[in-house]
Amino acid sequence: MVEGLASPSGIVSAGDGSGRLFILEQPGRIRIVEDGTLLEAPFLDIVVRVTSQGNEQGLLGLAFHPQYAENGRFLINYTDRNGDTVVSGWSVSPDPNRAEAGSETLILGVDQPAANHNGGHLVFGPDGYLYVGLGDGGGAGDRYGNGQNGETLLGAMLRLDVDGAQPYAIPDDNPFLDEPAVRDEIWAMGLRNPWRYSFDTLTGDLYIADVGQNAYEEVNVQPAGSGGGENYGWPILEGTHCFSGEGCEVAGLVMPIWEYDHSAGCSITGGYVYRGSQYSVLQGIYVVGDYCSGTIWGLARGAGDNWQSAVLAQTDARLTSFGQDEEGEMYLVDRSSGILYHLAAQARP
Numbered sequence: 001m002v003e004g005l006a007s008p009s010g011i012v013s014a015g016d017g018s019g020r021l022f023i024l025e026q027p028g029r030i031r032i033v034e035d036g037t038l039l040e041a042p043f044l045d046i047v048v049r050v051t052s053q054g055n056e057q058g059l060l061g062l063a064f065h066p067q068y069a070e071n072g073r074f075l076i077n078y079t080d081r082n083g084d085t086v087v088s089g090w091s092v093s094p095d096p097n098r099a100e101a102g103s104e105t106l107i108l109g110v111d112q113p114a115a116n117h118n119g120g121h122l123v124f125g126p127d128g129y130l131y132v133g134l135g136d137g138g139g140a141g142d143r144y145g146n147g148q149n150g151e152t153l154l155g156a157m158l159r160l161d162v163d164g165a166q167p168y169a170i171p172d173d174n175p176f177l178d179e180p181a182v183r184d185e186i187w188a189m190g191l192r193n194p195w196r197y198s199f200d201t202l203t204g205d206l207y208i209a210d211v212g213q214n215a216y217e218e219v220n221v222q223p224a225g226s227g228g229g230e231n232y233g234w235p236i237l238e239g240t241h242c243f244s245g246e247g248c249e250v251a252g253l254v255m256p257i258w259e260y261d262h263s264a265g266c267s268i269t270g271g272y273v274y275r276g277s278q279y280s281v282l283q284g285i286y287v288v289g290d291y292c293s294g295t296i297w298g299l300a301r302g303a304g305d306n307w308q309s310a311v312l313a314q315t316d317a318r319l320t321s322f323g324q325d326e327e328g329e330m331y332l333v334d335r336s337s338g339i340l341y342h343l344a345a346q347a348r349p
Contacts, residue, residue, distance in 0.1 A: 002038050002340040005031060007052075008333035010121075011323020011340065012062045016069040018096070019326060023333065023340060026058035026320075028078065032097055033340060044076070044090065044099040051079045053115070056138075056193075060120025061087075065162075066128055068092075074099075075107065075130065075162070077120045085110040085118055087132060089162065107167040108160070110153055114138025117193040117211075125159075126204045126224075129171055131187065132158040133194035133208070141213060141243075142235035147190055150182030155234065157194065157208070159187035175229030188222065190232040190253065196270030196321060200224075200286075201328065207286055209270025210256075212238050217268035218256035219288060219299065230254045257307045258299055265290030269319045276328035279345035287312065287330060287343070289319040296332075296343075317341070 010024035021033040022043060028050035030043040052058030061077030068074060072092035080086050087108040093100040112118060117135030125131055136155035137144040146154040161169040176182035182189075193211040200207065204224030210232065212218060216239030220232050231253050235243050239259035242248035260268075269289045274282040285298040294315035300308050317334035322343070324330055330343040 001342070002033050002036065003338060004038050005333065005338040005340060007058070007335050008320060008338060008340065009058060009060060009335070010062055010321045011331050011333055012064065013323070013325050014064045014068055014074075015066075015326060016064070017326070021323065021325060021331065021340070022062060022064075024059050024062055024321075026060075026335075027052045028059045030059070030062060030076075030099070034097075039097060041098065043097060046076075046078065049078070049080060049086075051081050051083050054079075054083070056116045056118055056120075057083060060118060061122035063122035063124050063130065066124050075122055077122050077132070079112065079118055079120075083115055084112045085120070085134065087122065089167075105167070107162060108132065108158075110134060112137060113144050119191075119194050121194065121196055123197060123199065125199055125206070127171075128161075128163070130158075130160045130162050130168075131197070131206075132160060133191065133197055134158065135191070135193035135211075136234065142192070147192065147234040148231075148236065150176065150179065150186060150189060153183055153185060155189060155191050156183075156186045157188040157191060157197075158185045159228065160185060173227065175227055187228040188230040188232065190230075190234050190236075192234040192238075194270075195268060198270065198272045200273040201275050202273070202284075205273075207270060207273065208232070209268045209288060210234070211267050212262075213243065214262070215239070216241060216259045216261055217265060217290070218259045219268070219270070219286070220254065221257045232256070257305075258309055260290075260297075265293035265295055267291040269321060271322035271332075272324050272330060274328070274330060276324075276330065278327075278329055282345050287322060289315075289322070289332070291319050291335075294319060312345075 007026040028047035057079040065073040091103040116138040206222040233253040271287040
């Protein structure tokens with residue numbers, strides 16, 4: 001347990017062999033936990049550039065380049081002073097615990113019509129490409145009509161090659177390259193507000209937790225062999241249910257593998273498939289939680305691709321993010337208390 005964090009919103013490992021954890025603070029700082037201790041000086045402080053007045057605004061995403069140990073490059077996602085999404089690249093300084101202050105380069109900017117549903121997570125996939133999850137632009141009920149609109153980047157999962165060109169290139173196998181009505185950057189669409197997604201480090205499957213509207217929270221799984229192009233249904237569907245409450249056309253839409261209604265929580269926080277070595281009972285289990293209720297569930301794939309769920313823990317935490325260290329062990333942060341917890345498991349009797 002590590003205390004003293006200010007509205008923590010993410011946990012990331014650099015994968016450089018240092019064993020450090022990098023903790024996002026929503027107002028605009030990245031802090032380092034090294035050997036169980038929170039270092040006093042931040043790795044990066046961009047509070048002056050960040051708007052965090054809205055509950056879903058601020059410094060929201062961090063991804064270290066797959067070759068970070070060699071090139072010292074990392075990327076962040078934040079809402080700027082206008083409330084718009086900025087994805088930018090940075091470099092580490094000669095001090096490995098400090099970023100180079102003047103090294104920011106813009107990769108992607110997206111106008112946000114409202115303060116909520118910014119998405120914000122960043123992940124490099126097994127293919128080396130950057131995955132950027134964006135919400136539908138906010139408001140409620142897809143007010144701006146972005147969920148099924150391929151001409152906007154909002155409400156979609158993007159897939160970018162940040163090494164192929166400046167500021168980025170489009171991978172030549174992105175699914176909508178021949179669709180003039182869909183942006184080339186889009187990998188999948190029909191998302192309301194993807195709040196934390198992750199690749200299973202063993203299988204390569206992509207797990208996407210998507211925050212619901214008034215009734216249902218959901219988890220989508222994109223198989224490793226997918227060529228992209230999935231439509232996860234928002235706002236036609238909320239979970240597996242017609243959002244309008246009436247009959248709707250679901251042909252071509254991909255259903256979630258799991259959902260829960262708002263008797264169990266109100267805002268999903270996606271996690272990881274556990275691949276660590278300390279807790280064999282969790283091996284292969286996807287761990288996910290809810291921001292409002294503090295409930296943590298485990299999901300397991302059963303026969304015939306049927307999924308089973310079980311409550312793993314009931315906490316008092318405002319769960320904003322899970323994270324993994326270099327060994328695959330899991331952590332979570334509580335936004336209210338500012339505490340980083342190590343996720344442990346008891347052996348079966």
